[in-house]
Amino acid sequence: MAELGLSGIRKGFGDTLILKGVDLHVADGQLVVLVGPSGCGKSTLLRTIAGLELPDQGTIRIAGKDLTKAPPKDRDIGMVFQSYALYPHLTVRDNLAFGLNLRKTDPSIVAKRIDEVAKMLGLGHLLDRFPRQLSGGQRQRVAMGRAIARRPSIFLFDEPLSNLDAALRAEVRVEIKRLHAELAATMVYVTHDQVEAMTLADKLVVLNGGLVEQEGTPLEVYERPKTKFVAGFLGSPAMNFLEGEVEGGRVRGEGFDLPARARTSGKVSVGIRPHDVYLAPEGGLTLDVEVVEAMGFETYAHGKLGGVKFVARLEGDHRPKPGERLRLDVAARHLHLFGPDGARLAVEDVASEGPADGPAEKKLQATEVS
Amino acid sequence: MSHHESHERVSVLQSVLSHALLIGAVIFALYPILWVVALAFSAGESPELGPVPVPDQFSMEHVEAVAMRRTDDGTWIFALQLGNSLLISIATALFAVAIATPAAYALSRFTFVGKKLTLGAMLATQMFPGVAAAIPLYLLMDALGLIDTRSGLVLVYATSAVPFAIFQLRSAFDAIPKDLEEAAMVDGATRFGAFRRVVLPTVRPSLAITFLFAFMTAWNEFILAATFLNREENYTLPVVLQRYVGEHAAQWGHFAAGAILVSVPVMALFYWLQRNLVGGLTAGGVKG
Ligand SMILES: Nc1ncnc2c1ncn2[C@@H]1O[C@H](COP(=O)(O)OP(=O)(O)O)[C@@H](O)[C@H]1O
Ligand SMILES: [Mg+2]
Numbered sequence: 001m002a003e004l005g006l007s008g009i010r011k012g013f014g015d016t017l018i019l020k021g022v023d024l025h026v027a028d029g030q031l032v033v034l035v036g037p038s039g040c041g042k043s044t045l046l047r048t049i050a051g052l053e054l055p056d057q058g059t060i061r062i063a064g065k066d067l068t069k070a071p072p073k074d075r076d077i078g079m080v081f082q083s084y085a086l087y088p089h090l091t092v093r094d095n096l097a098f099g100l101n102l103r104k105t106d107p108s109i110v111a112k113r114i115d116e117v118a119k120m121l122g123l124g125h126l127l128d129r130f131p132r133q134l135s136g137g138q139r140q141r142v143a144m145g146r147a148i149a150r151r152p153s154i155f156l157f158d159e160p161l162s163n164l165d166a167a168l169r170a171e172v173r174v175e176i177k178r179l180h181a182e183l184a185a186t187m188v189y190v191t192h193d194q195v196e197a198m199t200l201a202d203k204l205v206v207l208n209g210g211l212v213e214q215e216g217t218p219l220e221v222y223e224r225p226k227t228k229f230v231a232g233f234l235g236s237p238a239m240n241f242l243e244g245e246v247e248g249g250r251v252r253g254e255g256f257d258l259p260a261r262a263r264t265s266g267k268v269s270v271g272i273r274p275h276d277v278y279l280a281p282e283g284g285l286t287l288d289v290e291v292v293e294a295m296g297f298e299t300y301a302h303g304k305l306g307g308v309k310f311v312a313r314l315e316g317d318h319r320p321k322p323g324e325r326l327r328l329d330v331a332a333r334h335l336h337l338f339g340p341d342g343a344r345l346a347v348e349d350v351a352s353e354g355p356a357d358g359p360a361e362k363k364l365q366a367t368e369v370s
Numbered sequence: 371m372s373h374h375e376s377h378e379r380v381s382v383l384q385s386v387l388s389h390a391l392l393i394g395a396v397i398f399a400l401y402p403i404l405w406v407v408a409l410a411f412s413a414g415e416s417p418e419l420g421p422v423p424v425p426d427q428f429s430m431e432h433v434e435a436v437a438m439r440r441t442d443d444g445t446w447i448f449a450l451q452l453g454n455s456l457l458i459s460i461a462t463a464l465f466a467v468a469i470a471t472p473a474a475y476a477l478s479r480f481t482f483v484g485k486k487l488t489l490g491a492m493l494a495t496q497m498f499p500g501v502a503a504a505i506p507l508y509l510l511m512d513a514l515g516l517i518d519t520r521s522g523l524v525l526v527y528a529t530s531a532v533p534f535a536i537f538q539l540r541s542a543f544d545a546i547p548k549d550l551e552e553a554a555m556v557d558g559a560t561r562f563g564a565f566r567r568v569v570l571p572t573v574r575p576s577l578a579i580t581f582l583f584a585f586m587t588a589w590n591e592f593i594l595a596a597t598f599l600n601r602e603e604n605y606t607l608p609v610v611l612q613r614y615v616g617e618h619a620a621q622w623g624h625f626a627a628g629a630i631l632v633s634v635p636v637m638a639l640f641y642w643l644q645r646n647l648v649g650g651l652t653a654g655g656v657k658g
Contacts, residue, residue: 051555052552052556072556073560081552086553087550087572099557146553146557
């Protein structure tokens with residue numbers, strides 16, 4: 001096991017700079033989840049850590065050693081590819097043993113490791129099959145097993161569950177969490193799945209435009225997004241944004257008027273999560289409902305607020321009709337204000353006073369953003 | 371008459387028609403071959419056959435005469451010539467695969483200066499028939515003292531077999547996901563190790579096909595062989611065959627027997643390679 005340190009990683013392909021100076025520290029045994037919009041360089045970053053790409057600038061330290069220029073085989077890394085990349089001409093057993101055999105491991109140790117891994121992942125009955133004889137879920141397990149068998153000091157996962165169906169994904173997700181605890185391994189995990197990001201991460205890192213936009217525990221990042229981008233990226237349905245102005249202790253715009261004691265004044269983006277609003281006859285938000293999605297235990301009301309699209313989550317027994325006008329309110333501490341540059345305006349500055357919390361507690365949804 | 375019956379009738383009729391058609395096509399394709407077989411096993415210098423190719427009188431005399439042919443000093447010349455054909459064809463095929471494999475891999479995986487030019491030039495070589503280069507090749511071979519040598523002929527064949535093999539193998543390598551060898555490298559292999567342990571075994575069917583193609587091209591080639599080989603003991607079988615229907619007397623029986631003898635090794639090779647041609651070896655390596 002080992003810690004991983006990246007500093008100032010820059011990497012471009014041709015004229016396009018993909019990574020623009022990424023700093024990242026993964027402590028020994030920590031599971032870091034990397035999220036970001038597609039094409040932002042998540043895979044490139046993982047491949048750089050693995051040594052499959054060399055950075056143009058910056059250093060990579062693994063267990064304190066500078067391995068920036070080391071070939072992949074000298075980095076002691078296990079990687080699970082999105083495509084699984086199982087060796088098609090080898091049986092499951094030989095796939096698992098591949099890395100160990102390359103290192104001339106004693107056959108009795110190889111056999112023991114394969115045994116262990118097979119038991120850990122339930123692969124025992126599949127050892128003599130070829131990859132083409134396995135289902136998607138089984139292939140995924142073999143891919144994980146192949147990484148585990150070698151006992152590398154760092155694991156890299158590149159969207160390992162994205163080719164599985166939802167039920168299987170949930171199952172394997174829990175299994176990865178268990179494996180992480182069991183192996184006490186350092187892991188970097190790329191995903192675009194909200195639930196994986198929130199539930200697996202010791203530390204969540206949001207990548208945008210080739211830079212780390214925010215890092216922290218998943219709840220920190222979710223509750224206090226540092227930028228409008230992070231706020232809109234995490235959470236499903238996505239956060240609503242209203243354009244307004246702070247003035248005289250209130251933030252106002254078309255269709256809303258909320259208390260907010262701000263040190264600053266001027267134009268702001270007001271971010272409100274669908275889960276943070278609640279029905280209130282005197283509330284400061286006026287929503288014209290257009291579409292209603294009743295999920296049973298909750299209801300999503302989609303509509304317009306001051307001409308802007310807005311989604312509100314309501315308790316299951318509130319089922320408004322399309323065309324209805326709703327009055328909603330939101331707790332001051334659930335208001336996210338962003339300046340014109342997209343940076344968060346400190347909540348303390350604008351909402352140190354406000355009404356009590358609303359009844360709706362936050363709930364994360366098991367859906368994806370991409 | 372019920373609907374059901376009429377359906378059945380149509381399908382019976384369809385089946386009869388399509389079978390008749392297929393049988394006709396098979397006869398059309400096989401007729402010349404049957405003719406050759408019948409000729410080869412007929413008796414007499416120049417056997418006559420009716421429209422149905424069946425020998426009047428079965429005889430192994432042609433096969434024996436061709437296969438057992440000896441020169442005046444008692445050398446079993448046919449064995450020598452068969453050996454030449456085998457040697458030259460196998461050498462050409464090995465040479466082509468050995469040169470083309472690394473070249474095709476490089477062309478598939480790397481970008482380098484002159485890549486487009488290389489591909490274009492190789493494509494150009496495939497557009498001309500080998501004969502077009504016969505005269506310059508002859509001059510080259512003469513300068514190198516390779517006229518009337520088997521190794522010289524292998525080189526000549528390689529000039530067209532190698533580019534063709536490169537094209538074939540390049541598309542085979544293109545079809546292998548990059549992830550596979552990257553996984554091997556993360557697992558502890560060098561790039562070459564990943565190539566040898568993962569990429570090569572995965573393209574084995576394509577290697578076999580490429581080998582077969584190069585072998586067949588050399589095995590069947592006549593014009594260049596006839597141009598570059600002078601002494602009878604250096605001949606390949608196509609040259610030998612042609613001599614039976616040469617300027618003076620056409621020995622069709624010998625020719626037919628020879629044709630069958632030439633085909634046997636190729637059929638054997640096909641059979642052997644079939645085991646290696648099981649498709650879909652890449653299946654299941656990547657994705658769900
Ligand atoms: N080998 C490469 N050559 C050129 N461009 C590349 C290469 N690999 C990735 N890219 C580009 O880099 C960007 C980031 O890709 P990637 O790291 O795969 O994104 P992500 O995994 O976050 O979706 C994409 O625009 C992609 O097209
Ligand atoms: Mg990716």
